[in-house]
Amino acid sequence: MIHLDAVWLAAEPVDLRLGPESALARVVAVFGAAEPHHAYLFTNRRANRLKVLVHDGFGLWLAVRRLHQGRFVWAGARADGTVSISRAQFDALVLGLPWQMLAHGVEQRGVISVL
Secondary structure (H helix, E strand, O other), rough: OOOOOOEEEOOOOOOOOHHHHHHHHHHHHOOOOOOOOEEEEEOOOOOOOOOOEEEEOEEEEEEEEEOOOOOOOOOOOOOOEEEEEEEHHHHHHHHHHHHHHOOOOOEEEEEEEEO
């Protein structure tokens, strides 16, 4: 398993034809660098596909998930541009489940912010 300290969500949908270098370039443009043990999530306009770019400390991983039915429910940011969700809520989000229905637990996945 890849250890993650933080997860970041793209605020706007992106063209998911982007490969690892294009996804990394977007992350670097916003943050200056991709941090080790951080994951960066992107969705397309229809919200039926999700790409996750993970920096594991040695290199990059790029994973894709596609829903054949339904859409990913993207987190809305607070005024400061951040969203905090629990590990269970994050797991539900990437599975395409209604993660907002889960209670906010004590265990946090880290800050999920907006790219």
